[in-house]
Amino acid sequence: MGIRESLIEESLTVLEESGPEALSARLLAKRIGASTMAVYTHFEGMPGLYEALVRESFIRFGAHLSRRPNTDDPVADLLASGLAYRDYALTYPQRYRLMFGITSPSITLPLGRDVTVDGNPGALSEINTVFAQIPAFVRRCMDIGAIDEGDPVAVAAQIWTMMHGYVLAEIIGVFGTDGGGVTRVLAPHITNLLVGLGGDRERIGQSFLRLDPPPQPTPPTTPPTSAVRPGRRTGR
Structure with a gap:
């Protein structure tokens, strides 16, 4: 492995250990046994x-x-890709922050552009390929x-923004740490989105069963009639 590749690998390690704010030319050079000029x-x-x-x-x-x-x-393939998206983001949360510019104000990257113009959300080809x-x-x-x-691009943008928002919330612990947010929040969310796009709820449920493991959406519960008070919200 050359110096350039070593710097990238070591940077990714430091990133997950201590966050993007810890990255510095001096630290990285020291960790790979090179001078700061290498950066x-x-x-x-x-x-x-x-x-x-x-x-x-x-x-x-x-x-x-x-x-x-x-x-x-x-x-099922679309749903599986969403679970893979979540898996990557939760496995490498600091990397995910850097990838989308959610990091130190001193780190600026050429990331965003209007995806509705030509289907490309980023200024970097690697973003657009994903x-x-x-x-x-x-x-x-x-x-x-x-x-x-x-429009597949517009629908894809809806799905991406949903996934992006969900994983950021899960990364900071909004849905707990047991992974239960997948069945309680994510699966119902994507199901409702696909139904709104014309999908059949039962058919989508069958597609969930083909995943490994299958995160079945939690069905909505209706409180007993006697528990419902007129003029008040029944849930939070």
Whole structure:
């Protein structure tokens, strides 16, 4: 492994150990036994290293999302990709923060652009390659009539923003630490979104059963009539 690759690998390790704020040319050079000039020689400084880390992280993210081969059930494949998305984000939470620019104010990256213009959400090709997997899943669902016809990119953007919001909340512990948010929140959320897009709730439930393990959405419960008070919300 060359110095450039060693710096990237060591940076990813430091990132998960201590967060992006801990990254420095001096620390990284010391950990790989090189001079601080190595960071400037190979990345033209820390901003270049941050960008290289984001690029490499998205490459690994994309590989993780595509690890499961497609099946004859496009909805199950879409759901599985969502679980893989969550798995990566929770396994590498600090990396995920850096990838999406949710990090130190001193770290600025060329990340975002308007996905509704040409289907590309990022200024880096590695981001766009990962996002392109989602419209492909959506297109397959549309082709078999599992959801209504429409703009696959727009639907993919809805799914991505849902997943992004969910994993950020789970990372900070909003849904506890036992993983129960998958069945209590995430599965019902994606189910409701797909139903709103024209999907059949029962059919979506069958697709959940094809996952390993199958995170069955928690069915909504209706309180007894006597427990309902007019003019008040019955749940929080």
